Amino acid sequence: MTVYTPAETARRSGFTLDTLRYYEKIGLLADIDRTRGGQRVFTDDDLDWLSVLRCLRDTGMPIAQMCVFAEMSRAGTETETDRLALLRDHALRVQEQMRLLDQQHEHLQGKIRYYERRVAGSARGETREVGL
Amino acid sequence: MTVYTPAETARRSGFTLDTLRYYEKIGLLADIDRTRGGQRVFTDDDLDWLSVLRCLRDTGMPIAQMCVFAEMSRAGTETETDRLALLRDHALRVQEQMRLLDQQHEHLQGKIRYYERRVAGSARGETREVGL
DNA sequence: CCTTGACCTGGAGCGCACTCCAGACCCCAG
DNA sequence: CTGGGGTCTGGAGTGCGCTCCAGGTCAAGG
Numbered sequence: 001m002t003v004y005t006p007a008e009t010a011r012r013s014g015f016t017l018d019t020l021r022y023y024e025k026i027g028l029l030a031d032i033d034r035t036r037g038g039q040r041v042f043t044d045d046d047l048d049w050l051s052v053l054r055c056l057r058d059t060g061m062p063i064a065q066m067c068v069f070a071e072m073s074r075a076g077t078e079t080e081t082d083r084l085a086l087l088r089d090h091a092l093r094v095q096e097q098m099r100l101l102d103q104q105h106e107h108l109q110g111k112i113r114y115y116e117r118r119v120a121g122s123a124r125g126e127t128r129e130v131g132l
Numbered sequence: 133m134t135v136y137t138p139a140e141t142a143r144r145s146g147f148t149l150d151t152l153r154y155y156e157k158i159g160l161l162a163d164i165d166r167t168r169g170g171q172r173v174f175t176d177d178d179l180d181w182l183s184v185l186r187c188l189r190d191t192g193m194p195i196a197q198m199c200v201f202a203e204m205s206r207a208g209t210e211t212e213t214d215r216l217a218l219l220r221d222h223a224l225r226v227q228e229q230m231r232l233l234d235q236q237h238e239h240l241q242g243k244i245r246y247y248e249r250r251v252a253g254s255a256r257g258e259t260r261e262v263g264l
Numbered sequence: 265c266c267t268t269g270a271c272c273t274g275g276a277g278c279g280c281a282c283t284c285c286a287g288a289c290c291c292c293a294g
Numbered sequence: 295c296t297g298g299g300g301t302c303t304g305g306a307g308t309g310c311g312c313t314c315c316a317g318g319t320c321a322a323g324g
Binding site: 051052054055056058059077080081083084087088090091094095097098100101102104105107108109111112115116118119122 | 183184186187188190191209212213215216219220222223226227229230232233234236237239240241243244247248250251
Binding site for chain 1: 310311312313314319
């Protein structure tokens with residue numbers, strides 16, 4: 001069974017070491033193995049869990065809710081329907097986020113085209129900007 | 133020419149009144165008209181500009197960079213190529229953001245399907261979770 | 265053994281983007 | 295003309311998610 005040093009785990013997960021320690025402190029990461037001396041030892045399972053945390057974080061879930069999810073994951077199989085509900089709920093918000101991002105990206109592209117026309121125009125000595 | 137009260141502008145732009153004042157204070161909003169008494173009066177042009185700010189904000193541009201863009205927009209036509217460059221640059225980041233969000237949304241859907249199988253399974257008395 | 269770089273803890277500090285507040289002023293419906 | 299809700303300013307405060315630090319311990323190569 002492969003294990004990883006803190007630094008290696010940071011590298012692989014994309015979280016800083018400080019963030020990993022922080023996540024453990026607030027209960028997002030539980031039961032991390034230690035050496036006799038007290039240094040953390042991460043496993044592949046830990047990396048898998050970290051990839052879930054990264055997914056939730058990158059999709060904008062607040063840490064408080066991640067803690068709820070982590071807590072439920074520790075609790076046992078009877079929380080699975082709740083976990084499912086939480087994830088479905090979150091997925092809806094993510095979809096809304098994607099919709100908005102797409103829409104604003106369109107707006108941005110429109111602005112860019114506007115400036116492209118202006119810049120091309122001014123090369124030919126044309127004039128002033130008005131509004132959007 | 134239509135004008136709007138602060139409250140109406142807040143409603144239409146989706147920013148709070150406090151945020152509008154904050155934006156004016158830091159220079160994202162300049163030359164806002166006032167009544168004799170000193171109260172703000174917003175125009176359609178202001179609303180257009182606010183929709184640009186909203187676009188940039190919603191796509192994750194830091195306020196500092198929005199200030200740069202606002203500054204350039206005030207400066208005159210000779211900054212237009214720079215404005216274009218800034219927006220193109222930002223659009224690239226937005227595309228990367230969309231790519232990541234899409235990918236993590238996939239990950240999330242995978243998790244959801246996993247729990248759907250588990251929940252369906254446990255209804256038939258099956259057993260324990262392992263890993264992802 | 266010794267060095268030296270990685271790692272530990274608890275707790276303070278930070279950067280961002282607002283958000284709230286006190287105390288005063290404005291303005292319009294009645 | 296008055297009442298009350300909307301708005302003003304300057305400045306302090308908030309919440310989030312880390313990030314940094316001091317002062318010490320650990321562990322692997324030479």
